[in-house]
Amino acid sequence: MVGHFASSLTYMTGDKGQAESNYLLTWPDDDGSDSQFEAITYNATAGTYMVIQESVINSSGHTVPRLMEVSFADGAATVHSQCDGHFTFTSENKGFEGAAIATAADGTSYLLALCEGNFCAGGKVGRKPGNGRLIVMERAAAAAADGGCAWVPVQTVPIPPSADFMDYSAISIYNNTRVAITSQENAAVWVGDLVLGDGSPVHGRHRHRAAVVHGDHGVADGGAERDLFGLTDGKVLDFPRNSRCERIFCTVEGIHWQEADMLVAVSDKMKSGGKQSFVCMEHDQSVHTFLIPA
Known part of the structure; x- marks a missing residue:
């Protein structure tokens, strides 16, 4: 399901008329199975939303993300395209956990997908803190005869070690500059800035640990990465704790810049x-607003 909420979250418990704009959107052909939805972001260039299934098994038996371009109207979702990402994961439950659209220096928009595990991996490797990764994806026409599509990785952006997180749960980019990345396990958010590169090839740098589907021409199978984006060394802000310093916002899975x-x-x-x-129960399954300290 996809939730639709009033822009001013104060209306959620305020004026009844405004509260009625909060509802669940119908997903087409829902068969009741686990959706694997883990990320949603708006693509202003195309005027559609990107909805990402964390990981699915493709026709070749590889565990890959599935990316859908979606619009919403009249209380329902319309899927305009459904493409697999040319990126395989070592674990079925440690795929893309967040996503954001960013515009490169040449004006081209790219999808920045956030891996849940460190090194984009599962298991012990994925739990080695401070090794988060963003995978920059570009939409491309697939070679299939049906004229399908695919999302191909063109750069791996290391998240600065200052984000010393056990896992990564969501990302949001404000005005193509300010970046927020959350961790569920650490109950914290890393805040830094997006840096634009010149788009030139970068050989032998920032290789990721996960493999690309065999036969795809992505950044992990010998192709050169492009210097499109980078991140400054930001700072970590803890979500509020209780009077005993215990984590009470234990399950943050989504983040969005509402204002600067x-x-x-x-x-x-x-x-x-x-x-x-x-103590985690009080704030689970909820929407929250937080102010960033000056």
């Missing part, structure tokens, strides 16, 4: 079976 100093966050359901403390 305001972030909107969305929390997932807390993990059951004693995997998370009971």
